[in-house]
Amino acid sequence: MSKFKNGTARSLAIGAVLMASATMVHAEDTKFLIGIVEQQLSNPFFGKLQQAGVDAAKKHGLETMTAESSVAGDSATQVAAIENMINRGVKGIVLDPANASALLKVVKKARDAGIIVVTTNTSLEPADAADASFETDNLAAGELIGKWAKASLGATPARVALLDYDLSDKTAKARHDGFLKGFGLTESSPEIAGSALTQANVETGQSSMENLLSAHPDINAVYTINEPAAQGAFLATKKSKTPIILTSIDGSCSGVRSVADGTIGATVMQFPSNMGQLAVDAIVTAVNGGAKPSGVNNSGTVLITDKPVDGIESKDSKWGLANCWGE
Amino acid sequence: MTTSDRTRSDPGQAGLAGASAGISPADKPKPSSGRWIAALAAFPIAGPLLALVVILIVFSVTTSTFLNPGNLSLIVQQSVVVGTLALGQTLIILVSGIDLANGAIMVLGTVVAGSYLAGGGDPLVAMLLGLVVCVAAASVNGLIVTRFRLPPFIATLGMFTILTAGARLYSQSRSFPINSDLVTILGSGPSIGNLDITYGSLLWVVLTLLLAYALHQTAWGVRLYAIGNSPSAARLNGVNVNGIVFSVYAVAGVFYAFAAWQALGRTPIADPSGYQIANLDSITAVVIGGTSLFGGRGGVFGTFIGALIVVVLKNGLTQAGIDSLYQQIATGFLVILAVGADQYLRRGQRT
Numbered sequence: 001m002s003k004f005k006n007g008t009a010r011s012l013a014i015g016a017v018l019m020a021s022a023t024m025v026h027a028e029d030t031k032f033l034i035g036i037v038e039q040q041l042s043n044p045f046f047g048k049l050q051q052a053g054v055d056a057a058k059k060h061g062l063e064t065m066t067a068e069s070s071v072a073g074d075s076a077t078q079v080a081a082i083e084n085m086i087n088r089g090v091k092g093i094v095l096d097p098a099n100a101s102a103l104l105k106v107v108k109k110a111r112d113a114g115i116i117v118v119t120t121n122t123s124l125e126p127a128d129a130a131d132a133s134f135e136t137d138n139l140a141a142g143e144l145i146g147k148w149a150k151a152s153l154g155a156t157p158a159r160v161a162l163l164d165y166d167l168s169d170k171t172a173k174a175r176h177d178g179f180l181k182g183f184g185l186t187e188s189s190p191e192i193a194g195s196a197l198t199q200a201n202v203e204t205g206q207s208s209m210e211n212l213l214s215a216h217p218d219i220n221a222v223y224t225i226n227e228p229a230a231q232g233a234f235l236a237t238k239k240s241k242t243p244i245i246l247t248s249i250d251g252s253c254s255g256v257r258s259v260a261d262g263t264i265g266a267t268v269m270q271f272p273s274n275m276g277q278l279a280v281d282a283i284v285t286a287v288n289g290g291a292k293p294s295g296v297n298n299s300g301t302v303l304i305t306d307k308p309v310d311g312i313e314s315k316d317s318k319w320g321l322a323n324c325w326g327e
Numbered sequence: 328m329t330t331s332d333r334t335r336s337d338p339g340q341a342g343l344a345g346a347s348a349g350i351s352p353a354d355k356p357k358p359s360s361g362r363w364i365a366a367l368a369a370f371p372i373a374g375p376l377l378a379l380v381v382i383l384i385v386f387s388v389t390t391s392t393f394l395n396p397g398n399l400s401l402i403v404q405q406s407v408v409v410g411t412l413a414l415g416q417t418l419i420i421l422v423s424g425i426d427l428a429n430g431a432i433m434v435l436g437t438v439v440a441g442s443y444l445a446g447g448g449d450p451l452v453a454m455l456l457g458l459v460v461c462v463a464a465a466s467v468n469g470l471i472v473t474r475f476r477l478p479p480f481i482a483t484l485g486m487f488t489i490l491t492a493g494a495r496l497y498s499q500s501r502s503f504p505i506n507s508d509l510v511t512i513l514g515s516g517p518s519i520g521n522l523d524i525t526y527g528s529l530l531w532v533v534l535t536l537l538l539a540y541a542l543h544q545t546a547w548g549v550r551l552y553a554i555g556n557s558p559s560a561a562r563l564n565g566v567n568v569n570g571i572v573f574s575v576y577a578v579a580g581v582f583y584a585f586a587a588w589q590a591l592g593r594t595p596i597a598d599p600s601g602y603q604i605a606n607l608d609s610i611t612a613v614v615i616g617g618t619s620l621f622g623g624r625g626g627v628f629g630t631f632i633g634a635l636i637v638v639v640l641k642n643g644l645t646q647a648g649i650d651s652l653y654q655q656i657a658t659g660f661l662v663i664l665a666v667g668a669d670q671y672l673r674r675g676q677r678t
Contacts, residue, residue: 041500042492042495042500042599042600043500043600044500044501047500194645194648195650195651196645196651197651197652199600199603199604200600201598201600201601201603202502202594202596202598202601203590203594203598203601203602204601206593206594207405207641208645208651210401210405211401211405211641211642211645211646212645214392214395214397214398214401214642214645214646215390215392215645215646215648216392228502228598228600231596232594235594235595254502326500327499327500327501327502
């Protein structure tokens with residue numbers, strides 16, 4: 001996975017180039033079908049991603065065929081969906097893989113049939129199994145929030161809690177590793193008071209944080225896998241006497257509102273709408289005879305906080321609310 | 328009140344041919360293991376209670392933070408939602424059913440109430456709406472099981488899927504923060520030092536006692552145990568099996584509504600993605616509490632203890648610095664142990 005230091009600038013540049021080429025191509029667009037395979041749409045992140053893809057296709061005057069996996073990690077449904085799409089004669093597939101390796105075979109089948117396959121949100125393993133990927137650099141996102149947490153603590157000795165999501169999940173692992181790296185910790189650092197496995201929702205974030213705080217009342221910095229987990233953690237920290245810095249990653253609108261009201265200290269925003277749009281634009285360009293997309297492309301990450309620290313670039317919650325995704 | 332769940336079930340099956348349970352004093356004298364089996368069978372919460380006490384002692388000795396009033400009240404607060412769900416689950420399992428949909432029913436209840444509140448609705452009406460939704464959904468389970476004769480596992484598995492998706496569709500995957508004091512009241516309560524006694528914890532105890540009374544002191548409860556032991560024998564004895572089984576699912580729905588209220592008190596947000604495995608957690612609590620998955624044996628006091636055991640394990644292992652995945656493994660072992668003990672007791676009774 002490539003790591004871009006300046007994600008926003010890079011993604012904006014990519015966006016601008018692609019938009020320009022897409023506009024040029026637009027006049028000579030031929031009609032074809034694009035398949036969009038998402039993970040479970042109950043997650044507004046994937047909902048936004050799919051919508052962005054459908055909208056982008058519509059802009060090109062193209063039809064889309066959509067499918068989604070039913071639960072996290074459900075690659076079987078996605079395999080079947082791609083097989084159907086191959087049969088239907090799609091020219092390109094935007095894929096949000098539920099598993100980095102389970103889809104390799106069917107993606108190869110699609111590409112052998114001349115279909116451009118672009119992954120979003122996360123890439124296959126190896127990444128070049130698909131033509132290209134547009135995704136959040138989650139390691140960089142983790143690093144960013146880890147650095148902010150460390151800087152915000154200042155001279156106070158750190159006692160860190162980690163509220164994770166299943167670490168076999170690539171995104172969860174990258175965020176976790178990135179946070180530790182940004183904070184300057186390793187898995188066995190004594191500064192880590194404890195960690196817990198949440199289901200990335202409010203309820204499990206709350207219980208996990210309660211148990212960790214009960215065992216380690218001196219916790220003063222918390223990493224959370226996403227904003228619902230952070231909101232749950234906040235409920236648990238309400239009674240704590242020592243101030244606790246809550247950090248998260250995602251950039252959903254409810255998460256940004258939590259930054260605005262001080263519940264969460266900072267979060268890192270990712271841009272699902274960029275992913276969907278960039279992926280569709282890249283496919284349209286390639287199908288119309290333009291350059292084939294390649295590589296892992298960062299769709300951008302921005303630190304959102306109302307408590308900026310020196311040396312770490314960030315935007316405030318007002319900017320965040322104007323650019324967030326979901327409700 | 329803590330008289331044995333087992334012996335209270337005896338009147339219902341007295342004279343029922345083919346009911347395998349029941350230890351009469353006429354049983355042949357057995358070696359000491361036989362007496363143990365008889366004692367455990369006559370006092371089924373002894374096992375879970377013993378397990379809870381042992382776990383409590385182990386964590387109190389091995390960690391410095393476990394045995395502190397704040398932590399102990401935390402354990403009870405973390406138990407109430409699944410504990411209340413598990414009360415309804417106990418009723419259903421006693422008639423040899425199972426409810427895989429209870430968490431989804433509860434979540435739908437919170438989401439409907441929450442979205443109504445978010446639209447400026449009246450808190451009392453919101454709660455009534457939640458109650459209606461929970462009882463209606465649970466009654467549909469009962470209807471499918473009794474009227475269409477589908478196995479409870481299948482009926483409630485289907486409903487679980489439907490309601491989980493339904494809650495997400497209804498809410499458009501949004502969650503609704505709850506600001507009403509009435510709706511969140513169960514999360515508050517008096518504190519003595521750092522010991523918090525929430526109204527939700529008290530309600531959980533009251534509900535357990537009420538249900539124990541209904542199970543052991545009413546004709547409904549006696550018939551319910553009789554059906555669990557042998558539906559055909561109960562039918563022969565003039566019990567309206569379908570009627571009682573349906574009522575069990577519907578009454579369970581009332582407890583799911585209470586669980587929904589508990590959930591909003593604890594976490595003041597109606598979140599369609601919450602409580603994804605509450606159904607399994609509630610079954611775990613019931614089974615660890617000594618209620619037999621084959622029906623007719625066990626009761627709500629066991630479930631109360633079972634719910635506590637699950638949370639104590641999670642909390643205590645966190646205090647001991649043990650990874651979350653090991654916590655799940657420990658819980659799994661307890662489930663297998665509990666069901667193994669149930670089987671062993673049944674075999675012991677038959678010999």
